[in-house]
Amino acid sequence: DVVMTQSPLSLPVTLGQPASISCRSSQSLVYSDGNTYLNWFQQRPGQSPRRLIYEVSYRDSGVPDRFSGSGSGTDFTLKISRVEAEDVGVYYCMQGTHWPPWTFGQGTKVEIK
Amino acid sequence: EVQLVESGGGLVQPGGSLRLSCAASGFTFSNNWVHWVRQAPGKGLVWVSRINNDGSSTSYADSVKGRFTISRDNAKNTLYLQMNSLRAEDTAVYYCVVSLHYWGQGTLVTVSS
Numbered sequence: 001d002v003v004m005t006q007s008p009l010s011l012p013v014t015l016g017q018p019a020s021i022s023c024r025s026s027q028s029l030v031y032s033d034g035n036t037y038l039n040w041f042q043q044r045p046g047q048s049p050r051r052l053i054y055e056v057s058y059r060d061s062g063v064p065d066r067f068s069g070s071g072s073g074t075d076f077t078l079k080i081s082r083v084e085a086e087d088v089g090v091y092y093c094m095q096g097t098h099w100p101p102w103t104f105g106q107g108t109k110v111e112i113k
Numbered sequence: 114e115v116q117l118v119e120s121g122g123g124l125v126q127p128g129g130s131l132r133l134s135c136a137a138s139g140f141t142f143s144n145n146w147v148h149w150v151r152q153a154p155g156k157g158l159v160w161v162s163r164i165n166n167d168g169s170s171t172s173y174a175d176s177v178k179g180r181f182t183i184s185r186d187n188a189k190n191t192l193y194l195q196m197n198s199l200r201a202e203d204t205a206v207y208y209c210v211v212s213l214h215y216w217g218q219g220t221l222v223t224v225s226s
Contacts, residue, residue, distance in 0.1 A: 041158070043158075048208060048216040048217065048219055049150075049158060049208070049216050050216065051213065051214050051216075054213075054214070060214070090157075092157065092158055094160075094213070096213060099172065100160075100163065100172035100173070101160050101172070101174050101175075102148070102163070102213070104157060104158045104159065104160065105157075106157055107158070
């Protein structure tokens with residue numbers, strides 16, 4: 001199984017400042033079709049998860065452009081350019097290249113300092 | 114608007130069974146793969162099972178293989194998860210997830226004597 005490792009696991013941030021979350025996979029996430037199936041999800045307190053980013057860098061509809069995804073191979077990053085109060089929650093990366101199983105990272109808890 | 118409504122959760126004794134349902138609306142259900150993802154209290158997201166568009170292909174996490182069965186009724190726009198031989202470690206909120214994009218609100222399964 002592909003192991004997804006996120007860092008940090010806890011991220012205190014100041015409102016208006018940038019934030020960055022790293023996600024590393026135990027093997028390359030490039031699929032045979034050339035695409036890389038790496039997703040990012042946000043889970044606000046008390047809510048269901050919501051997908052923010054798919055295929056490394058494509059934002060889902062309605063996702064603010066302060067969220068961006070980047071990376072390749074085994075190293076990926078989610079960046080928030082300027083953190084807002086509504087961004088508090090837990091963020092998960094998830095790979096959909098080598099399945100089954102689809103595997104998630106441990107989650108990174110973003111909180112306001 | 115995409116809507117996914119899970120039901121069927123509850124308290125069950127170890128060794129017991131439950132059947133979860135997920136009613137879908139607002140999109141063409143039969144065109145999409147659907148997954149079950151679970152989240153134990155205070156823990157991260159774990160993929161459980163997946164079914165393809167027409168129900169001809171399924172996948173399971175090792176932890177539930179042989180005990181859980183995923184199925185769908187495209188005429189009723191409904192996904193199911195039959196859970197047998199339940200264990201305490203199956204206690205979690207179970208989410209129905211379409212195309213790893215749209216999530217339901219989840220249904221809580223508690224396995225306890």
